[in-house]
Amino acid sequence: MLEDKSPKKTELSSLGEFGLIEHLTRNFSLEQSTSVKGVGDDAAILQFGDRQSVISTDLLIEGIHFDLSYVPLKHLGYKAVVVNLSDIYAMNAMATQITVSVAVSNRFPLEALEELYEGIASACAIYNVDLVGGDTSSSTKGMLISVTAIGEVEKGNAVYRKGAKANDLLVVTGDLGAAYLGLQVLEREKEVYKVNPKNQPDLSMYSYLLERQLKPEARKDIIELLQKLEVRPTSMIDISDGLSSEILHLCKQSEVGCNLFEEKIPLDPTVIAGCEEFNLDSSLVALSGGEDYELLFTIGQDDYEKIKGNPNFTVIGHMTEAKEGAHLITRANTKLKLEAQGWNALN
Amino acid sequence: MLEDKSPKKTELSSLGEFGLIEHLTRNFSLEQSTSVKGVGDDAAILQFGDRQSVISTDLLIEGIHFDLSYVPLKHLGYKAVVVNLSDIYAMNAMATQITVSVAVSNRFPLEALEELYEGIASACAIYNVDLVGGDTSSSTKGMLISVTAIGEVEKGNAVYRKGAKANDLLVVTGDLGAAYLGLQVLEREKEVYKVNPKNQPDLSMYSYLLERQLKPEARKDIIELLQKLEVRPTSMIDISDGLSSEILHLCKQSEVGCNLFEEKIPLDPTVIAGCEEFNLDSSLVALSGGEDYELLFTIGQDDYEKIKGNPNFTVIGHMTEAKEGAHLITRANTKLKLEAQGWNALN
Structure with missing residues (x-):
């Protein structure tokens, strides 16, 4: 039960981020009639009725994607939303909803999460998107934020990474x-x-x-x-x-x-x-x-x-x-x- | 810039999981006409055209939600998908797509992720859902999996937590x-x-x-x-x-x-x-x-x-x-x- 079932060891760094997700999803095919566009663009496109929904998701990890020693939590919440919305806009779509899951270790008090959610609320208000789901849980180390953004676009109006022609x-x-x-x-x-x-630097420039x-x-x-x-x-x-x-x-x-x-x-x-x-x-x-x-x-x-x-x-x-x-x-x-x-x- | 901006400290445990998400999202309102149901049920409901989409998301963390010392990675991938699909079915909806984001520390070789994705693929095949998005990144510690499930339901057919009557x-x-x-x-x-x-226990019972x-x-x-x-x-x-x-x-x-x-x-x-x-x-x-x-x-x-x-x-x-x-x-x-x-x- 506890034996090592992975005797072969290939370092992940040998593939790189883009190579890795391509490799891992190479055998997945789209079977649902509502799946218009899957892995490999800024966002996925789903066809429900006459409109298309656009879905994008991101996982942000303290120490990898952000450093809380200089990022204020309110800004972090704002940025976590914005980077996901950016993926929706990059499909020529309008963002409409987000879900946010947050996990934190016990070093974070409630007030820290309140600040984070203030930033999330601020982004929701400015970009006119609704927070519709998500949860909070514990982490063993640091803060983790997972945001999924949903948008919509009229059929035929989505713009992909694919489509550029010579001379464009x-x-x-x-x-x-x-x-x-x-x-x-x-x-x-x-x-x-x-x-x-104690140094108070002047960063206004x-x-x-x-x-x-x-x-x-x-x-x-x-x-x-x-x-x-x-x-x-x-x-x-x-x-x-x-x-x-x-x-x-x-x-x-x-x-x-x-x-x-x-x-x-x-x-x-x-x-x-x-x-x-x-x-x-x-x-x-x-x-x-x-x-x-x-x-x-x-x-x-x-x-x-x-x-x-x-x-x-x-x-x-x-x-x-x-x-x-x-x-x-x-x-x-x-x-x-x-x-x-x-x-x-x-x- | 680096001062402590949260002088008040309230232990998160004093609110509990359900209290916490309720507290943090209490000031969020739904503004989009397509947002039918937001935070507070098994999944969110969005209205695009004549069909409704259902969205649910979950963040699973090694050491909190699973223990890799006895959970085979293939089963973990399978379970991570299934627990999200369960939320979609709990809305009386059919699951149609998922996105999966995975972050791992450098102790994981490629073969470990391949096993995990085998389990994800197996769940996709059995439940007839498409993997349409997600990414992989590094973590500072252990494995993190974030799954978002999307489903659909005919307008008027979604079942909420709210709706039970006395004598039901x-x-x-x-x-x-x-x-x-x-x-x-x-x-x-x-x-x-x-x-x-070296003990090989008989767990067949x-x-x-x-x-x-x-x-x-x-x-x-x-x-x-x-x-x-x-x-x-x-x-x-x-x-x-x-x-x-x-x-x-x-x-x-x-x-x-x-x-x-x-x-x-x-x-x-x-x-x-x-x-x-x-x-x-x-x-x-x-x-x-x-x-x-x-x-x-x-x-x-x-x-x-x-x-x-x-x-x-x-x-x-x-x-x-x-x-x-x-x-x-x-x-x-x-x-x-x-x-x-x-x-x-x-x-």
Whole structure:
């Protein structure tokens, strides 16, 4: 009964996150007539009646996904909801409900959970979603938060990672890299605090970076704007792991290549200043930093006129035939193969 | 930034699981027109088009909800799915999809996750549900599994915890207490193993008890049977925490009382024998043991003829006016107040 039934040992790290879930779910097929889209996109799509529901779920773990020594619980609750809503919007859908399960060890008093739920309530109010389920339980270590988001989209309107065509334009919303730099500021202050707990640092110059890290927003406004502009992206994804990783997801699932232009990547001035201070390459931060929760999508060239000049959008490249591969065209006009480095590139 | 923002400290244990989630969600209201039923039942109900979707979610934590020293990973995967499906069936709905998120520390090799997903696949095949989403990530300690189940039900057919009327009959499916006794056998064998790892115990006499604990089934068949018999329960819940706790949920939400007859509680002969061996009271085990995943429901007296004599069902009591309270009528004809002891009663 207690023998080791797994004599073969393959290190999980040898597969990587995306390889792992693909491997584990390779034999699962969709049998239900209501299952439209399963594993492998930002969210799943289910067809109930004439509307489609969209489902996305995320498990956040203290010490892996967040550090309570500098993340206020209210912000954590807010962010846990927002990152899930972002996946729903990335399907061109509107989020409608969430469920939240929380587990905590006995070091947390009720007031800590109240703060967390204040943040959850705040996100629910701002994004107009209802909390409809979930539970609380004990954990052996730290805090765990599992959020499932549900949304809806009219049949035919969902946008997948698959769908980009060669010559489509690659568009990103907002600016990139600030969330990662915000994390660098917080990590540095944590070290300072360890040495001198009485130090009260002035972090006001980093307020944009910190806000992007601690209290990110999901781009519900963009989904509404695209509808108003009558632009239907050919493919879409949200930027949680970093620009290069997300571009490669679009390329792989759409079976296309891509040319990304370094000089086009939108950077906030505080990101450029912060990169100088931390001695980081700002393009690398944008490409690999992640957690920006902006939307990355492709549109047909015909739609360019509709988005041209809108400050929400930046065209950063175009898709190519698959055989051409995915490349970054640097400011020096060198062509580099795009690689999904995610966080690893910066560690 | 790093100061303690929660000077008030209230121990979570002072509220209990049900009190806690009620407290934390007391200020959340349902604003979306598609939100039919939120927190506080076995599952949430959403209205998309003419069909209703049902959503339930559960977070399982190693060391809290399962012990990998005696639970095979394949069974764990199976059970993690089944306990969520049980919540969907408890709404009189059919489960259609699940999402699964798993986090593991680096002590787990790929083969361990493969075993877990074998069990998940097996449950998906047997209950005819599709895995449509989820992810894998790292944990700082042990294994965590978060499952969200989605189902559907025709408008007007969902059965809530609320709805029982005075004089309705209280009905339970299958038999109770075996899952708890199975756990006792496993805990005992774990202690034996610690002393003598080479001991190969013969557990064949406990096979029913062990199966109920390690590989429980959800009562999809009962939902199909009730439909065939044209019986629509007035209220329903699944038995995860123990009979007495679930009865009190029905009473509270339906605003009724209850008389439960000890002599009517269905017990398998192996449960009676096991209770003698472990020196436990079999009624207490059935009332407080939990994890049986049977269905508990109420029906109008007019429906009695339809279920009479069916071996799947046992009438164990009847509902009363709320002011009469909830009571256990013992074999000695004593009337005891029913209390939600859950696991605590047996620890």
